[in-house]
Amino acid sequence: MSSIATTPETALEGGRPAGMSMPLLGMVLFLASEVMFFAGLFGAYFSIRATAVDWPPVGLEHLHWQLPGFFTVVLVVSSFTLHLALNAIKRGNTSGLIMWTGVTIVLGAIFLAGQLYDYSTLDFTIRDGVYGTTFFTLTGFHGAHVFGGLCYLVIMLVRASTGQFTRHSHAAVEGASMYWHFVDVVWIVLFLILYVLK
Amino acid sequence: MGLLTGCAPTGGSVESREIGDFYNVVFFLALVVFVGVNGALLYFVTKYRRRPTDVGMPPQIHGSTIAEVTWTVLPALLVFGLFGMSWSSMRSVDRKDEPPNVTVNVQGYQWNWEFDYGNNFKVKAKKDADGKPLVPLMKVPVGERIRFVLTSDNVIHSFFLPEMLFKRDVVPGRLNQFDITIDSAGLYKGQCAEFCGTDHALMNFQLQALNRADFEAWVKDEKANSCAGEPAGTLELASPPGQIAYDKDCLVAPAGQPVKLTYTNGGGQPHNVLVVKSEKERGTLFGKSGDPIPSGTETGEIAAQPAGQYFFFCQVHPVMNGTYKVQ
């Protein structure tokens, strides 16, 4: 018989076992779609801002960057702590994974709380013209992503504490770390265009 | 496809003939492609039918680089040529290098049109006995360059003159404009082409192109007719707060007796009102020149005038104006 019989198992594994694992590739593609989602929002923001006569509109002062700047630093630090968590599990160090994930969750929660506090200090709302609409839509969607990331990290923490991750099996941690870095980068761009860029 | 040649568009304007000529070029190319490809298809389908006498597989031809390059480059040349023609046709249709003789500001709203010729002259839809708006009719001089400036107050419409082979969208927050020279006199249909809600289908208008003298006579008549009402000895005029507008563009007064006029500025913008003999003469009948009021009320008397058309306007915002009619 001429055909080289292969079992369904090898068919599942595919012809190119090398490279990124399937869940990670899935995460990369998911993040690509997330980039396009935010690209849509940013595109809207810039096209509106470019044609606006006054930005911010008359009667509003430019947003203060100091406090959000502090929370930006908090979020950036949380990216590093999650990276430490990933490094820990790569060495098989589960307790390191748990500790650094915990720290990341706390930092993320501080950022989110800071964002809500910042909202409470603003004297415009989503209804007050396109300035408020774009501000709350952009930061709101980002905040929702941070919140989603926190949920993901909490689930990961639970899984880590039941010992589900090992040195060789920790795709979920890598996925979480990619997602968290992405959310972080989006915030840095947001911070720059909303608070800093005049 | 052959049917379409009979319907090759011809238009009533200089620009539309440009477009129509270009359409015919594209149509010719399209016909060549259509006949060529479908001809090849039919030929292959009949010639290469599988026959009972066929033995084995046909020649397994996997491709040919020469063929691929050929049928990439040739269509590319065609497409570039077409684009060149498109570019030059576009430049000529869209050119705005000459000042227009007449400018019409078109305002689209749900679901009708208003045509503002400037100088306190607007054409609106007339209403029938039941108060239903009729199809508005605008007129323009034939053989002259007309500029349409388009805008809308809330949703997007499209100002479509099918016989001129032209449309341009009427977008809130934008002033779109185009120039057109209609060179055959006649009555043309117009319609909204961008879906705009319930009565989109009824948002029609008519455009009549006529010679200069008739056009001017029409403007004069329309102006006289458009300001109508019961004459009153006490008149009121106001500006809503923050707006650059009067609440009326027509005041009607009785002839031969003095009239009391009260003007109220709602605030937010400085305005005043001057009533003058005509837009050109400017003999002031009412108001203090060069003295806008930020808000509040100004009351005064206009001396008795003979019957006729007079003019009122705001010195700060000349777009605010109207007819003072004495009858």
Add this chain to the structure above:
Amino acid sequence: MTTHAENVGSVSVKQPVEAKKRSAVLDYLTTTDHKKIGVMYLWFSFGMFLVGGLFALIVRTQLANPDGGFVDRDTYNQMFTMHGSIMLFLFIIPIWNGWGNYIVPLQIGALDMAFPRINALSFWMLPVGAVTILSGYFTKDGFAANGWTEYQPIASSHAQAQSPGSGTDLWIIGVLIITIASSLGAINFLVTIFKMRAPGMTMFRMPVFTWNIAVTSILALLAAPVLMSALSMAFIDRNYGGSFFDPNFGGDAILWQNLFWFYSHPAVYIMILPAFGLISEVLPVFSRKPLFGYKAFVFATMAIGALGFSVWAHHMFTTGAVLLGFFAFMTSLIAIPTGVKFFNWLATLWRGQLSFPPPMVFALGFLSMFLIGGINGMFTAQPPIDYALHDTYWVVAHIHYVLFGGSVFAVYSAFYFWFPKVTGRFLNERLGYIHFALTFLGFNLTFFPMHLLGLAGMPRRIAEYAQNPQWQGANVTATVGAFLIAISTLPFIYNVLRSMRYGAPAGSDPWEGNSLEWWTTSPPPVYNFASLPPIRSERPVLDMRLEAEARARLEAESAANAAPDPGSAPV
């Protein structure tokens, strides 16, 4: 061995036991098998095709009379909105997801999709989205009524006096659900295609259908999120007092069109590229030749995908707010790779041995009808001509020649082509030819006159045309054609329902196919393949068939040699 089908464990086609019925339903509800999910996609989307068709019949009935009068104007607006939304979001895009789901893992020799549970999720989000959109009927003002393009600001908050009703909100949520499903599906296809190919199945040995699903998925992955962001903005405008699209509050009325077409132009390729792929499977099989210029074809697909992202504003030539020259140029460029595809298809037929079962007939119908859809698009690609034709019935003719003459003909071709694989039985041929004749006639009767209406200046989306009674003739013709299209589905539906049980049995490889799906049994077992052939080209099944034939010939000759015949020399 003589036929590969014997290799594969036989799987019973019939499930005659009545008691098993309930569990079969439950089985489909909970399945993560790509084949069953694919079949559910097909049933669901074809059902939606019929629903969307009903809306179209109401539209056409209204337009048979210059005064309208069949339904009132508001209802009419709802009808064409629902027709477009259902046909695009719930029929054409999902039905290609269905064929992709069923066929792609088989074509690359994989066991299933990469993420089977996400695959099930993406399917089940569709009915949820469909119910959400259609539930607009039960709100006070009925369905959404702003067209499938949902142009703002007519659909946004401050104009709500003109566009009231929760129907539009439900539409936005429904489409949001469908787009999320579509991006999840795209991720699944891409990971499957990148990661789960059988040994030997290099990228440039993949069947062209799989290639086109891959490019389609990239488009969906990158374009759909932009629509999601636009829909979110519209929802915020309508419900939370936002003003993205309202210039009276600083927004931009044209912004929606930019975002929407940034998605929806690639979406046209999401609807047509799988059709290109299908045609590129069918023509070689029934010409008994390889696809002419396989690599050129793949590169042309990629080029169309890439250019698809830079042409969105050709839907906006008359807004006065776009760079006409750039977008007109990019749009014209797309004609080049599309032309390459056409020439390759023609060259595939050239010197072949053509046979004409229904899948081939529909494929040839595709070639000649989609050609018109390409040509009439070249008119509107020229801005000056588009000034005349934009938003008229010419555009309606164009989109239907592309999506009906193109996609739908290819969908039918796919049904006739792969039905034997899915069910193990052929669709009836005679009914297939009747189906084709009715569809072809009805289609052209409906949509060809629309070119003339467009040239005459009939705008789309008008509920009546009392001012222009001269348009009635072409409109009545189109209405007659629309009913003919409706009738044309009857022989097809009957054919499918009947052939599922009584159709002539088809073996594993009824058409002498090329790609791996023809290697396994019909229908394939749960695990898809008991064995895989060596994959040395883009036509592994053909290679095996030729090898088997050569061996049979050799055996016959050696048998002849064994006999005492001195005249023949050993090979």
